[in-house]
Amino acid sequence: MQKHIGSVHPFIWADTFAAERCNWLWRQGQVIKAGKAFVKALISAFGQRDPNGEPVRDADGEIVADPELTDYENVPMTESIQDYFVREVLPHLPDAYIDETFRDDKDKEIGRVGYEINFNRFFYQYVPPRKLHDIDAELKQVETEITALLAEVATE
Numbered sequence: 001m002q003k004h005i006g007s008v009h010p011f012i013w014a015d016t017f018a019a020e021r022c023n024w025l026w027r028q029g030q031v032i033k034a035g036k037a038f039v040k041a042l043i044s045a046f047g048q049r050d051p052n053g054e055p056v057r058d059a060d061g062e063i064v065a066d067p068e069l070t071d072y073e074n075v076p077m078t079e080s081i082q083d084y085f086v087r088e089v090l091p092h093l094p095d096a097y098i099d100e101t102f103r104d105d106k107d108k109e110i111g112r113v114g115y116e117i118n119f120n121r122f123f124y125q126y127v128p129p130r131k132l133h134d135i136d137a138e139l140k141q142v143e144t145e146i147t148a149l150l151a152e153v154a155t156e
Contacts, residue, residue: 081110
């Protein structure tokens with residue numbers, strides 16, 4: 001690792017470095033496999049995000065999504081995912097995209113099908129806060145009680 005300190009490498013370098021390191025160890029008589037966890041740890045430890053950089057691509061040329069930027073939307077059942085995406089997401093994040101590889105097991109369509117019941121909308125009853133005057137009066141009463149208790153303790 002010493003020779004790589006201070007240098008900049010593309011994202012795919014972590015895979016290449018891990019493979020080269022395992023080959024070197026194999027030639028030394030040690031059999032070690034560099035799994036995805038090792039590569040992920042390398043990227044986590046030494047990787048640096050560049051918001052202005054080019055999109056990161058894997059060995060197959062596919063864009064690699066940044067898990068820290070992943071977000072989810074609740075799309076109404078009566079609306080097309082694409083229409084919702086164009087209207088609600090793209091104006092704010094022009095480089096966003098829909099992960100079309102994630103399919104629901106039940107309907108085999110894009111995204112997860114589910115329902116949300118907003119209990120607050122149906123059952124919440126607003127209770128206005130107490131008047132400031134009432135709170136202040138209660139605080140003064142409690143303060144008087146505390147003073148009386150402290151006076152009892154001090155005289156004993």
